[in-house]
Amino acid sequence: MTISKCMASNGSPVLLPEPLLRGRQYLAGYEVYVDGHPFWWGHLAVLIEDGDPLLAEPQGLLDLLCSMAAQRHDVAPAQVRLKMVSRL
Numbered sequence: 001m002t003i004s005k006c007m008a009s010n011g012s013p014v015l016l017p018e019p020l021l022r023g024r025q026y027l028a029g030y031e032v033y034v035d036g037h038p039f040w041w042g043h044l045a046v047l048i049e050d051g052d053p054l055l056a057e058p059q060g061l062l063d064l065l066c067s068m069a070a071q072r073h074d075v076a077p078a079q080v081r082l083k084m085v086s087r088l
Contacts, residue, residue: 023049025088028065031081032073038081040073045088061085 025047032040044065054060062082070077 023047023052024055026061026065026085027088028069028085029083030065030069031083032069032075033079033081034075041083042069042072044068044072 025045028044028046030042030044031038032042046065046068048054048061054064062085063077065082065085066077066080069080
């Protein structure tokens with residue numbers, strides 16, 4: 001485990017472990033539409049490992065998020081509308 005050195009507000013050093021997971025984290029908010037009306041909503045978090053080919057194609061990430069939300073609610077991915085996507 002790698003340790004990072006930080007300074008506390010009083011100036012003393014504090015040792016903190018670095019996160020064990022490496023990659024890019026994304027948070028997405030979405031709505032699921034049924035018969036043209038929003039029916040469900042939710043949020044997803046996903047971690048994409050560094051070097052994953054998905055990072056080279058932004059549409060691939062959007063498709064993955066829609067598929068994950070659709071699977072969660074047992075609907076078609078076309079019924080999912082992403083409202084926001086943020087990289088954490």
